[in-house]
Amino acid sequence: MSTSSSKKVIYAALAGNSLISITKFIAAFYSGSSAMLSEGIHSLVDTGNQILLLHGLKKAQQPADEQFPFGHGKEIYFWSFIVAILIFAVGAGVSIYEGVHHILAPTLMGDPTLSFYVLGIAMLFEGAAWLFAFKEFTRSKGKWGYIEAVKRGKDPSMFVVLFEDSAAMLGLMVAFIGIGISHATGDPLYDGLASVIIGLILGGTAIWLAYETKSLLIGESANPELISNIRDVVNQHDTVESINELLTMHMGPDFVLVTMNVDFRDDLTSDKLEQSIANMDRQIKQQCPTVKRVFIEAQAWDALTAKHQNAGL
Numbered sequence: 001m002s003t004s005s006s007k008k009v010i011y012a013a014l015a016g017n018s019l020i021s022i023t024k025f026i027a028a029f030y031s032g033s034s035a036m037l038s039e040g041i042h043s044l045v046d047t048g049n050q051i052l053l054l055h056g057l058k059k060a061q062q063p064a065d066e067q068f069p070f071g072h073g074k075e076i077y078f079w080s081f082i083v084a085i086l087i088f089a090v091g092a093g094v095s096i097y098e099g100v101h102h103i104l105a106p107t108l109m110g111d112p113t114l115s116f117y118v119l120g121i122a123m124l125f126e127g128a129a130w131l132f133a134f135k136e137f138t139r140s141k142g143k144w145g146y147i148e149a150v151k152r153g154k155d156p157s158m159f160v161v162l163f164e165d166s167a168a169m170l171g172l173m174v175a176f177i178g179i180g181i182s183h184a185t186g187d188p189l190y191d192g193l194a195s196v197i198i199g200l201i202l203g204g205t206a207i208w209l210a211y212e213t214k215s216l217l218i219g220e221s222a223n224p225e226l227i228s229n230i231r232d233v234v235n236q237h238d239t240v241e242s243i244n245e246l247l248t249m250h251m252g253p254d255f256v257l258v259t260m261n262v263d264f265r266d267d268l269t270s271d272k273l274e275q276s277i278a279n280m281d282r283q284i285k286q287q288c289p290t291v292k293r294v295f296i297e298a299q300a301w302d303a304l305t306a307k308h309q310n311a312g313l
């Protein structure tokens with residue numbers, strides 16, 4: 001998923017959430033609905049989350065410097081994790097609190113007509129944003145299944161927005177049902193229950209997002225296909241006996257760091273060894289564009305050098 005595609009998805013979600021958040025609060029004020037208030041808080045939190053994701057994408061594009069020699073690519077992982085925390089702490093926490101408070105101290109609802117109109121409009125905006133995010137995610141996932149693409153994807157901004165929009169659509173349906181039942185029965189209990197269910201949906205979404213972004217933030221390896229391609233490139237060189245160790249780590253969605261310990265032939269001269277390593281570095285970066293830095297430790301050369309040094313003592 002390119003940065004431009006990620007930004008398009010985030011901008012679409014930001015536009016949808018910002019347009020409907022105020023109307024939800026207005027409808028909650030006039031109807032006295034706890035579920036509608038939870039939906040307003042949900043949209044407000046989502047709006048803030050999209051701003052944080054855009055900030056993370058901008059920070060991630062900063063070039064490497066002396067303090068951060070491998071760049072700032074992991075900024076997007078950090079801010080995606082912060083988004084998950086905000087969804088859990090603010091969105092889920094406040095929604096559940098409002099729902100429980102409404103259940104323990106129920107108040108009669110006002111006219112829900114405005115709430116139904118707002119929920120209908122919100123479904124249109126959220127549905128459009130979800131469809132756009134889903135199409136982009138489907139295009140970027142390639143041959144992987146949807147769950148596999150989430151687990152193996154290295155750009156969390158895409159599935160964060162998709163998860164948020166999915167939770168928003170579920171929340172809207174729950175709010176619609178809860179307000180409708182409360183209005184039909186005259187019992188505000190169902191409105192409070194709807195608010196609690198919305199909070200649980202947000203909480204589940206937040207936990208899943210935090211779980212998926214945690215490994216990227218800590219330092220996740222590249223996908224097996226990329227590692228296999230790197231091995232193939234190295235093993236094609238007749239100067240190589242074997243690869244003793246190959247380690248990779250994503251420093252950002254499009255930045256893979258590669259380190260390896262290679263057993264070279266013992267009869268290589270220093271010039272041939274240097275040329276072989278230079279060729280590997282160039283070919284790996286050409287065939288695997290996401291690989292930006294390659295560090296190769298020559299196992300056989302280290303052993304041979306130590307042998308000669310010991311012989312000269």
